[in-house]
Amino acid sequence: MDESPLRCLLIARQGPEDREERIQDHLLELAELARSCGFEVQSRRVLKRPQIAPKTFYGSGQLEALADEASRHGVRHLICDDELTGSQVNAIEKLTGLICLDRTGLILSIFEQRAQTREAKAQVELARCEYELPRLKGAWTHLERQGGGVGLRGGPGETQIEVDRRMVRTRISQLKRELGHLEQVRKTQRDGRPKGLPRVALVGYTNAGKTSLLKALTGEGEPRDLLFATLDTTTRKAWLGQDFNPETEEGSLEAKPTYKHCLVADTVGFIRKLPHQLVAAFRSTLGEVRTADALLVVADAAHPDLEDHLKVVGATLREIGCEPEGVEAQPRLLVLNQVDRLHRPQKLDLTKRHPGAVQSCATEGLGVEEIRTWLRELIPGPAKPRELEAWELPEATSAS
Ligand SMILES: Nc1nc2c(ncn2[C@@H]2O[C@H](COP(=O)(O)OP(=O)(O)OP(=O)(O)O)[C@@H](O)[C@H]2O)c(=O)[nH]1
Ligand SMILES: [Mg+2]
Structure with missing residues (x-):
């Protein structure tokens, strides 16, 4: 058996209340995180456990079976979707002889690699x-x-x-x-930016296509098929005229928009159970989102967990101080991206579920004109009264 130090086993607990399908989805996302961190996933396991074992979380029997499997396949890392205490991690490592990482530890490692x-x-x-x-x-x-x-x-x-x-x-x-x-320093930079240009922030679940949209709007940005490819906020100037081609810099302006340009900030993506330590630590970076004149909330419309992703985004936005309504509310546009991966009936269903959203394909430039029109008409200015969607409301805090 060839030994790879970066091969890993992924596990998640299924409690009596959890649907197995949901836990499998969480494991799939954990696999994406592991891949983004440089691991090769050997296998994924849902461990059915009505009760948490206080010492080892998963119980020694199931962990010993995993340790056997790991040694047969040359696996050295065990990655757990559940949040573990330090002493549980220690007990698991001792019992299995594997290096144990929990979800938060894994996300932190990715951030460390990217910073x-x-x-x-x-x-x-x-x-x-x-x-x-x-x-x-x-x-x-x-x-x-x-x-x-x-x-x-x-x-x-x-x-x-x-x-x-x-x-x-x-x-x-x-x-x-x-x-x-x-x-x-960041605040001084913000104050020193061209006066009067409205500022728009791209926010959303990781890997939804925020950087691709930055590129479509401004001609700059390097999209990558990795979770948390973007960590640092990048701000670029976007032309709001119609039919603008960022390659040739040719474009025409219809009517007379108040602003021909705006500044677009690309930001770090959100994820289910984004470690609260990271949200707190990224307070200043996320200040770009809080102080923006408008938000473009980007989601991967072709992802099977779209609605869950939106709930996580809604909850995280509230956590960083962006409320969907009230005097402080910023105008928001939901951008359902990657619709090129959907069939027509799916797109129609999306239109029904999210009537106020723009459907886009950032890589082809589809929907970008609609976004420009929205930006031209709405910013800067207060949020227009609109019916909030379920994911924006406080009850939707299923960020778990
Ligand atoms: N098919 C398709 N792929 C897209 C679209 N938009 C983005 N992608 C792909 O999705 C992947 C992620 O795109 P990014 O723009 O880097 O996503 P992001 O939201 O900035 O991701 P993070 O910075 O990692 O949070 C890349 O491989 C893109 O090429 C789209 O509209 N259609
Ligand atoms: Mg990005």
């Missing part, structure tokens, strides 16, 4: 520190790599774990200070 800018790196490290703090089990090697004068042993009687906790807390304060400073 490019100083701000993104600091945001991800802050989230990592917050995540690890309650999970510390020994030496905090991660911080030793930072250098930086932290980590000296304190007074007599301070145990290793206490030293580690103190080191992490010190690092958290350093990072928060650094991020506070970078947030100021």
Whole structure:
């Protein structure tokens, strides 16, 4: 058996209330996350467990069977869809001899791989520190790599774990200070951008096509078939005239729009159970969304879990302070992207379910003109009264 250090097994618990189909969908998404992190998925397993085993979460019998399977296939990693405590991860690792990652740990690893800018790196490290703090089990090697004068042993009687906790807390304060400073820089940049140009943010579930839409609207952007390809907010200028071809820069303006251009910001995607540490750490980046004059909410219309994705987006938007109604509400347009992957009856069904949405294919430029028209007519300005969709309402908080 050829041994690959990055081969993994994926597991998720099915409780008495859970439909197996739903758990399978969650495992499929976990497989996408694992792939985006560089893993090769050996197999996926739904573990039926009416009750959580407090020590190992999944129970030792099922875990031992998994350990056997893992050793037969040269698998070294076990990735769990459920959120585990630090001591459960330790117990699972001890029992199976595998390296165990939970969903949050996996998402953090992807963010760590993708972070490019100083701000993104600091945001991800802050989230990592917050995540690890309650999970510390020994030496905090991660911080030793930072250098930086932290980590000296304190007074007599301070145990290793206490030293580690103190080191992490010190690092958290350093990072928060650094991020506070970078947030100021970002605000100054925002204030210094061309005055009067409306700002629009692309938001939505990861891999929906936000960057592709940025490209369709502005001619710039590098879409990739990976979860969380985009971490840093990119802002580009879009022409709002009709029939504009970003390749040739030729276009015509019909009527006289108030604005010929707007600024479009591409942002980090959302996902079910987006670690709250990351949402908190990305506060400043997500400030671009909160302060935008309008939101283009992009969704992959061909995804079987479209409606669940929308609920997650609605809940995450509220979590970062974007309410769908009220004086502060921003105009929102739902963009149902990737409709080229749907048949006509499916598109008609979508029209019925989401009558106010634009159906688009960002890669072909379909629907982009409709988006431009909406932008020309609506921004900047208050949100027009409209009937809210179910996914925007607070009851839809099934972000789990
Ligand atoms: N068929 C089809 N594919 C599309 C469409 N829009 C985007 N894609 C593909 O979907 C994948 C993801 O596109 P991105 O634009 O990178 O998606 P994103 O929302 O920016 O993703 P993250 O930044 O990772 O959250 C890429 O492979 C795109 O080529 C579309 O309208 N139709
Ligand atoms: Mg992107």
